[in-house]
Amino acid sequence: MNISINGKETILAENSARTVDSLLEELDVSQRLYVTVELNGEILDRPAYETAPVKEGDVIEFLYFMGGGC
Amino acid sequence: MLTESQIERYSRHIILKEVGGKGQQKLLDGKVLIIGAGGLGAPVALYLAAAGVGTIGIADADDVDLSNLQRQVIHFTADIGKPKVDSAREKIEAINPDVKVITYKEWVTAANIAGIIADYDFVIDGTDNFAAKFLINDACVLAGKPYSHGGILQFIGQTITVLPGLSPCYRCLFPQPPPKDAIPTCSQAGVIGVLPGVIGSIQATEAIKFLLGKGRLLAGRILMYDALEMRFRDVEIKRNANCPICGEHPYITELKDELDAMTVCDLKES
Numbered sequence: 001m002n003i004s005i006n007g008k009e010t011i012l013a014e015n016s017a018r019t020v021d022s023l024l025e026e027l028d029v030s031q032r033l034y035v036t037v038e039l040n041g042e043i044l045d046r047p048a049y050e051t052a053p054v055k056e057g058d059v060i061e062f063l064y065f066m067g068g069g070c
Numbered sequence: 071m072l073t074e075s076q077i078e079r080y081s082r083h084i085i086l087k088e089v090g091g092k093g094q095q096k097l098l099d100g101k102v103l104i105i106g107a108g109g110l111g112a113p114v115a116l117y118l119a120a121a122g123v124g125t126i127g128i129a130d131a132d133d134v135d136l137s138n139l140q141r142q143v144i145h146f147t148a149d150i151g152k153p154k155v156d157s158a159r160e161k162i163e164a165i166n167p168d169v170k171v172i173t174y175k176e177w178v179t180a181a182n183i184a185g186i187i188a189d190y191d192f193v194i195d196g197t198d199n200f201a202a203k204f205l206i207n208d209a210c211v212l213a214g215k216p217y218s219h220g221g222i223l224q225f226i227g228q229t230i231t232v233l234p235g236l237s238p239c240y241r242c243l244f245p246q247p248p249p250k251d252a253i254p255t256c257s258q259a260g261v262i263g264v265l266p267g268v269i270g271s272i273q274a275t276e277a278i279k280f281l282l283g284k285g286r287l288l289a290g291r292i293l294m295y296d297a298l299e300m301r302f303r304d305v306e307i308k309r310n311a312n313c314p315i316c317g318e319h320p321y322i323t324e325l326k327d328e329l330d331a332m333t334v335c336d337l338k339e340s
Contacts, residue, residue, distance in 0.1 A: 007303055034248045043243065043310050061305045063292065065248050066221030066228050068256040069266070070108040070138075070198035 100281035103127035109266030111196030112144035129174035141263035193217035207240035227269035237289035242310035
């Protein structure tokens with residue numbers, strides 16, 4: 001299955017049960033508990049991570065907290 | 071009306087068709103508030119001063135520390151121990167006597183921020199902690215004040231311009247601050263000294279474009295910069311209907327301090 005993650009084409013094993021939440025775990029995404037996920041241009045509410053399916057051709061962006069400025 | 075000396079000082083601006091004498095006058099009439107006179111605030115203040123932004127406000131309660139000097143280019147070795155706002159004021163006035171500098175030697179809080187931002191056309195978030203970043207967002211959204219968010223860590227930075235009511239705000243992306251100490255700070259994780267120079271210069275560019283009313287602002291897009299990979303990416307962001315402050319049913323209707331998110335970037339002796 002091909003999806004785009006942060007602008008990079010990514011090949012994942014076929015898995016029809018994959019959700020945004022399980023994808024975060026599968027990829028061991030940093031700031032997993034706090035990362036914002038944009039799925040096909042829409043920012044997901046956190047409760048939706050567990051139910052939103054990841055499908056062929058999806059465009060996913062992980063947006064991270066960055067608190068520095070000093 | 072520009073003086074002869076101003077026409078010479080700003081000649082490289084005035085020759086630009088997007089600026090011209092009229093645009094330069096807009097910059098001279100412009101008022102920009104910089105919250106945080108640190109890594110991000112330093113290049114913003116220097117470039118806005120050089121550009122002839124007529125009123126520059128700077129808010130920061132901190133004093134200059136030796137560990138600041140690797141990146142906070144507005145502060146010099148001789149300034150160690152001096153209030154950052156005083157150090158910044160001296161450099162701005164030395165660069166450009168056209169600029170009126172207003173200093174606020176205090177941290178922004180829910181109690182004071184609305185009054186501080188009220189007189190400005192545009193606000194720069196150059197702060198180093200989530201409590202301040204969320205407070206600035208909330209105050210600017212509630213006041214309808216355009217602002218530039220910036221965040222940096224290690225080799226990565228990001229920035230977005232918020233036009234309240236028109237473009238997504240910081241809470242559209244991140245509805246709530248992370249728990250205290252969940253995300254590392256610069257003092258814990260480090261920051262390459264040139265990184266705030268890159269992000270801060272972009273924030274200053276946004277302020278100038280806003281005052282000129284020219285070009286396309288970084289609104290509705292977040293720009294991410296990776297210095298190690300030397301890559302810029304921007305990601306389109308839509309307004310979030312469930313945003314707690316600018317969504318369809320906002321539940322944040324007044325300012326409050328995000329005490330749980332309080333962290334200060336610079337390591338303090340306390």
